[in-house]
Amino acid sequence: MIDSNVLLVFFTTSVILALSPGPDNLFVMAQSAQNGRTAGLFVTLGLATGLVGHTVAVAFGLAAIVHSSAIAFSVLKYIGAAYLLYLAWQALRAAASTGQQNPVQALSRGNLYRRGIVMNLTNPKVSLFFMAFLPQFADPRHGSMMVQFVLLGAVFITATLLVFSVISVLAGGFGDKFRNSTLAQKAVNRIAAAVFIALAIKLAISER
Numbered sequence: 001m002i003d004s005n006v007l008l009v010f011f012t013t014s015v016i017l018a019l020s021p022g023p024d025n026l027f028v029m030a031q032s033a034q035n036g037r038t039a040g041l042f043v044t045l046g047l048a049t050g051l052v053g054h055t056v057a058v059a060f061g062l063a064a065i066v067h068s069s070a071i072a073f074s075v076l077k078y079i080g081a082a083y084l085l086y087l088a089w090q091a092l093r094a095a096a097s098t099g100q101q102n103p104v105q106a107l108s109r110g111n112l113y114r115r116g117i118v119m120n121l122t123n124p125k126v127s128l129f130f131m132a133f134l135p136q137f138a139d140p141r142h143g144s145m146m147v148q149f150v151l152l153g154a155v156f157i158t159a160t161l162l163v164f165s166v167i168s169v170l171a172g173g174f175g176d177k178f179r180n181s182t183l184a185q186k187a188v189n190r191i192a193a194a195v196f197i198a199l200a201i202k203l204a205i206s207e208r
Contacts, residue, residue, distance in 0.1 A: 001142060001143060002137065002138070002139075002142055002148055002151060002152070003142070006137055007137075007151075007155060009137075010137045010152060010155055010156075011155050011158070011159055014155060014156045014159035014160070015159045015162070015163060017159075018159055018160045018162075018163035018164065019163055023119075023123060023199050023202070023203065024047050024119070024120065024123075024160075024164070025163070025164060025167055026195055026199060027043065027047075027116075027119055027195075027196075027199065028040050028043055028044055028047070028164045028167050028168055028171070029167055029171040029195075030171075030191070030192040030195040030196065031043045031112070031115070031192070032167065032168045032169075032170075032171035032172040032175060033171045033172070033174055033175035033191070033192060034091060034175060034189055034192040035107060035112070035175075036172050036175060037168050037169050037171070037172025037173065037175075038109070038172070039107065039112050039168075039172070040164075040167065040168025040169075040171060040172050041165060041168045041169075042109045042112035042113045042116070043112050043113070043115055043116040043119075043168075044116065044160075044161060044164040044165055044168055045113055045116065045161075046112065046113040046114060046115060046116020046117040046118075046119070046120070047116040047117070047119065047120045047160070047164065048116075048157050048160060048161050048164075049113075049116070049117050049120075050116065050117045050118075050119070050120025050121045050126070051120060051126070051153065051156065051157045051160060052153070052157065053117075053120075053121055054120070054121075054126050054127050054130050054153070055130065055149065055150060055152075055153025055154070055156075055157070056150075056153075057127050057130075058127065058130045058131050058134055058149055058153070059146045059149040059150055059153070060146070073124045077122075077123070077124055077125075077203050077204060077206060078204060079122045080118075080119070080122030080123050080124075080200075080203050081200040081201070081203045081204040082200075083118055083119065083122060084119070084196045084197070084199050084200035084203065085196070085197065085200045087115070087196045088192075088193040088194075088196035088197045088200065089193075091189045091190070091192045091193035091196060092189065092190065092193045123203060125203075125206060130153070130156075134149050134152045134153065134156075135149075137152055138152065
């Protein structure tokens with residue numbers, strides 16, 4: 001079992017990393033501002049579910065495939081970039097329909113949850129980050145490495161849930177102040193689209 005002091009250091013480090021500007025927390029912020037704090041919370045749950053997948057991948061060594069295969073890495077990152085561009089298009093489409101009689105239907109919680117999962121799983125750099133980060137806090141002398149990786153992944157996910165939930169509430173509250181204004185809603189949607197496009201470009205040009 002991992003020492004409690006090591007877990008505390010790992011949790012603190014995870015919180016700091018979750019607070020650092022990155023694709024996932026910017027994604028949560030944009031979704032919350034655009035669709036409300038509840039939307040951000042469900043996207044956060046989706047991202048956390050994606051992290052479960054990355055934890056399992058690292059525990060079973062699957063991340064090594066992405067690390068060693070340029071093709072696998074490229075396929076994943078381009079799928080992720082394409083998905084972000086699709087979300088940007090949706091945001092712009094929502095802005096164009098604001099104030100019309102047939103506005104774009106609000107996303108369901110299930111769609112928001114799936115959006116978070118896809119966003120996280122199609123970012124190969126998350127698996128590579130886990131593969132580089134988790135082993136630093138695991139020790140073969142303390143038992144099964146697989147069990148330790150799963151435990152560390154759970155701690156990281158907990159830290160991410162806490163931080164991203166706070167971001168969702170704050171960004172959602174900001175969006176609520178402007179959501180009743182047609183002009184402000186268009187501005188929020190266009191800002192969200194710009195964030196998605198920027199994240200798509202960053203992911204597309206990223207290297208291993």
